[in-house]
Amino acid sequence: MSGRTSRLPGFYKLSIDERLKIVSDFAELTEEEVSTLKKEGNLPLEVADRMIENVVGTMAYPFAVAVNFLINGKDYLVPMVLEEPSVVAAASHAAKLIRESGGIKTTSTGPVMIGQVQVVGLEDPFYAKMLVYEHKQEILNLANEQDPILVKLGGGAKDLDIRVVDSPKGPMLVVHLIVDVRDAMGANAVNTMCEAVAPLIERITGGRVYLRILSNLADKRLVRAWCKVKKDVIGGEEVVDGIVLAWAFAAADPYRAATHNKGIMNGIIAVALATGQDHRAIEAGAHAYAARSGQYTSLSTWEKDENGDLVVTLELPMQVCIVGGAVRTHPVAKIALKILGVKTATELAEVMGAVGLAQNLAALRALATEGIQKGHMRLHARNLAVMAGAKGELIDKVVAIMVKEGKIRFDRAKELVEQLSKQEGSS
Ligand code: NAD
Numbered sequence: 001m002s003g004r005t006s007r008l009p010g011f012y013k014l015s016i017d018e019r020l021k022i023v024s025d026f027a028e029l030t031e032e033e034v035s036t037l038k039k040e041g042n043l044p045l046e047v048a049d050r051m052i053e054n055v056v057g058t059m060a061y062p063f064a065v066a067v068n069f070l071i072n073g074k075d076y077l078v079p080m081v082l083e084e085p086s087v088v089a090a091a092s093h094a095a096k097l098i099r100e101s102g103g104i105k106t107t108s109t110g111p112v113m114i115g116q117v118q119v120v121g122l123e124d125p126f127y128a129k130m131l132v133y134e135h136k137q138e139i140l141n142l143a144n145e146q147d148p149i150l151v152k153l154g155g156g157a158k159d160l161d162i163r164v165v166d167s168p169k170g171p172m173l174v175v176h177l178i179v180d181v182r183d184a185m186g187a188n189a190v191n192t193m194c195e196a197v198a199p200l201i202e203r204i205t206g207g208r209v210y211l212r213i214l215s216n217l218a219d220k221r222l223v224r225a226w227c228k229v230k231k232d233v234i235g236g237e238e239v240v241d242g243i244v245l246a247w248a249f250a251a252a253d254p255y256r257a258a259t260h261n262k263g264i265m266n267g268i269i270a271v272a273l274a275t276g277q278d279h280r281a282i283e284a285g286a287h288a289y290a291a292r293s294g295q296y297t298s299l300s301t302w303e304k305d306e307n308g309d310l311v312v313t314l315e316l317p318m319q320v321c322i323v324g325g326a327v328r329t330h331p332v333a334k335i336a337l338k339i340l341g342v343k344t345a346t347e348l349a350e351v352m353g354a355v356g357l358a359q360n361l362a363a364l365r366a367l368a369t370e371g372i373q374k375g376h377m378r379l380h381a382r383n384l385a386v387m388a389g390a391k392g393e394l395i396d397k398v399v400a401i402m403v404k405e406g407k408i409r410f411d412r413a414k415e416l417v418e419q420l421s422k423q424e425g426s427s
Pocket residue numbers: 147149150153181182183184185186187188189190191214216278281321323324325326
């Protein structure tokens with residue numbers, strides 16, 4: 001099973017070492033590269049091997065903690081995992097500004113997910129819709145039989161929402177199973193319920209069921225966050241006006257809105273990674289929600305109140321858990337949740353909404369004042385200096401020169417490292 005082919009039957013059945021040997025032969029990895037991939041950090045290889053398929057190693061990312069967060073009157077240290085410089089600093093700084101005006105407030109709709117059952121081949125979809133409503137309790141009971149634990153915890157299938165969707169292949173009946181998933185993300189629980197009720201829905205409607213899966217447009221699992229930032233704290237009324245204008249641009253223009261919302265997701269996804277969430281689900285839900293009117297727009301709104309202070313609101317779906325998924329298998333995710341101190345998935349969702357709001361403030365403030373590039377470039381310069389081989393105090397020296405010269409490039413970092421190391425060596 002070696003040589004340069006990617007056709008590797010049974011690859012998944014091999015041990016990590018056997019897989020790694022094949023990959024190493026394929027890509028001509030050095031011994032050092034192989035041992036870097038295999039190096040055990042805080043995710044043991046045997047745990048990684050049980051999490052996903054075809055594992056050949058693990059990869060560590062920086063784990064940081066954003067400070068200064070005051071949410072609903074409670075102090076939080078916010079664990080963040082990501083590769084992008086300046087996000088954690090920006091979140092902490094924004095949280096400090098918001099804290100001075102009372103902190104962030106949040107609320108949410110509760111942990112309610114939607115499962116979809118697609119019914120096709122119906123002559124009379126509108127009548128079929130009523131027939132399904134007629135059997136609502138029977139369907140909910142059957143769904144709830146699939147997850148007695150969830151029901152015992154007060155969750156479970158609670159309602160139906162049924163639509164006739166006009167598709168390129170004609171009208172289809174789409175049955176939404178509305179499920180309270182408590183502290184779970186809910187994907188497996190909801191999918192199981194959808195699969196279980198499908199034959200009953202076929203019998204009721206006489207149609208044929210195809211897809212049975214949850215929707216990541218979790219618009220019944222919304223988190224709302226808001227805060228006020230006093231004009232003096234943010235740099236005066238001119239800055240407030242600039243920020244409101246920056247938001248108006250995002251509200252009106254999808255090209256800007258994509259980047260505006262990316263700034264919000266910088267914080268949210270970093271917390272999602274630290275706490276072992278399905279971050280693709282959160283991203284998908286956020287962007288689908290941002291496009292719910294038919295035009296993609298900003299997830300947040302920014303206004304100036306009668307005193308000239310900045311007031312901001314954010315609303316988006318947040319499908320997160322403190323049970324299930326990777327939360328209980330990744331040892332670091334468990335620690336991240338302990339640092340956060342959240343007791344329920346809903347509390348976690350609200351904290352993540354608050355972090356998104358702070359991140360949004362940081363980005364808009366920077367954009368509306370000095371421009372975002374300044375802070376970014378300093379951090380970028382640091383990365384370049386380290387990549388060029390600088391260590392200890394030399395890093396700061398190289399950064400200072402590059403920033404002063406306005407030449408933040410790898411070739412210049414390398415030149416400076418060589419030059420300054422020589423000087424140090426001769427002195
Ligand atoms: P899960 O199947 O482990 O569900 C949690 C289960 O734990 C519940 O069904 C319940 O019976 C039990 N439970 C115990 N204590 C609970 C509590 N306090 N609150 C709620 N439930 C409790 O996991 P899940 O969260 O249903 O599934 C999430 C996983 O599915 C994620 O890894 C996700 O990546 C994956 N997934 C996602 C999608 C998608 O988003 N489209 C699709 C398929 C799978």
